[in-house]
Amino acid sequence: MKHVSILVPKHNTILSSVVGPYKIFNSVNDFLIQTGKSKKPFFDINLVGIDYGTALYDGAFSIHCNATIHDIDKTDLIIISAVRPNCVAESIKTNHAFIPWIKQQREQHNTEVASLCLGAFILAETGLLDNKQCATHWAGIDLFKQRYPQIDVFPEKIVTDQDGIYSSGGAYSFLNLIVHLVHKYCGQEVAIYVSKLFEIDISRDNQNQFAIFKGQKEHADVLVQKAQIFIEENVTKKISVEQLSESLAVSQRHFIRRFKKATANTPLEYIQRVKIEAAKNSLESTQNTINEVMFSVGYSDTKAFRSLFKRYTGLTPMAYKNKYNRELVNY
Template identity: 80%
Template sequence: MKHVSILVPKSKTILSSVVGPYKIFKSVNDFFLQTGKSQQPFFNINLVGVDKDTVLYDGAFSIHCDATIHDIFKTDLIIISAVKPEWIAEGIKANYEFIPWIKHQRSQNHAEVASLCLGAFLLAETGLLDNKQCTTHWAGIDLFRQMYPKIEVLPEKIVTDQEGIYTSGGAYSFLNLIIHLIHKFCGQEAAVYVSKLFEIDISRDNQNQFAIFRGQKEHTDELIQKAQLFIENNVTEKVSVEELSGMLAVSQRNFIRRFKKATANTPLEYIQRVKVEAAKNALESTQNTINEIMFSVGYSDTKSFRTLFKRYTGLTPVAYKNKYNRELVSF
């Protein structure tokens, strides 16, 4: 029997990231018992908090933990639930008691640790992700990179798996990580059963198609903010790094350095992401052809545009339009 500790952070926990794993692990237990593959449950599951009770969503919901970290002396798998994005700094501070407990379970009991969505921030605080790869919600990528430069972030990934440390992408993509863990611990048959029971797309491995690029404006470099505004206001034009640095009267080398420091993107990457986001919006909301949309964001080479679009979204322009266009999608 494998002991699972699903952590319940204080106050701003995302309820679904607690209930989802709990229900899925329970369903695996039912699968083993009902099929006669085992006479006892595969997982022993505890909801574990710093305190026994956590109130969520301004009192609309509450979670009663059946254990605290002081009750669990040994566990095999720790699930770090997701927290709300506006609560990162406050959430880490409020839940700091989890950190030495997680580190102890990892170092002394060889526990495996998985973070769901923005739970990666709490996992990163333990140091267990240092010099490893991880993923998290696309909306938290830039802040995560700033806070934890020793960690390699893979923003397109739905799941990462390194040496018993796991992370998942944004929001409900945690379901894919739970399926991954079930496949790893229980085998293909159990994983397929659960994916069918909960109607989870077991093959999904890229979250780029869901990302919305809003530009990184949370910095104080006014010159770079002017450059960003110019790029966003001239999405139909072919804007070059040379043109931008000349317009702002700084050397090209200095401009690139300052731009990367402020936005975590090179100027070229930023230009490309702005244009791809504009193309995505057009593909979602208009009946324009792919070529018309390509020309409208300043590209004239179909192959180059297709390659660029797929790099940032994981889908071709045609596939993206078929999936997200409001008039083509039927509900």
């Protein structure tokens, strides 16, 4: 039997990230017993909090934990549920008591630890992700990079798995991580069964197509903000980093260093992301050809544009248009 502790952060937990793993692991237990593969449940599932209960979504829901961290001496797997995106810093502060407990479990019992979506911020606070791969929600990537530069962030990843430390991409992609864990512990047959039962696409390996780039202006560097505004207001033009630094009367080296510190992107990456986001919007909402869209965001090399678009979205421009264009999609 594998003891699983699904952590329930106080106040800011995403409810689905608690219910999802709970239901899937229970379904595995039912399947193994019903098919005669086991006489008892494989997973001993516990909802573990700092306290026994917490209210969510302004009191609309509440979760009643069956244990607190003070009740659990040893667990085999810790799952850190997702927290709400608009209060990550508050969530870390409110749930700080989880951090030494997670570290203790890892150090004393070699417990495996998985973070779901923005639960990665709580996992990062433990230090267990240092110099390891990590995925999280695309909306939190830039803040995560700024806060934890020692962690190797993979924005496109759905699942990371390294030395018993796991993470998942954004929102419901946590389901792919849970199926991944089921496969690891119970084998392919059981993983395929739960993927079919819950209709989870286990072939998904990239979340870039879902990302929306809004720019990163939550910083106080006025010079960098001027550069960002210029880039965003001149999407149709070819913009060079040299041109930007000269217009702001700073050296190119100083500008690049300052820009990356403020936004977690180099100026070139920022230019590319702004242009690709504009291209995505055009592909979603117009009947313009791929070449017309390419020219409208300042590119003239079809091969280079296609390669750049796929790097940031995981799809070719045509595949993206076929999937998301409002005229083409049948809901």
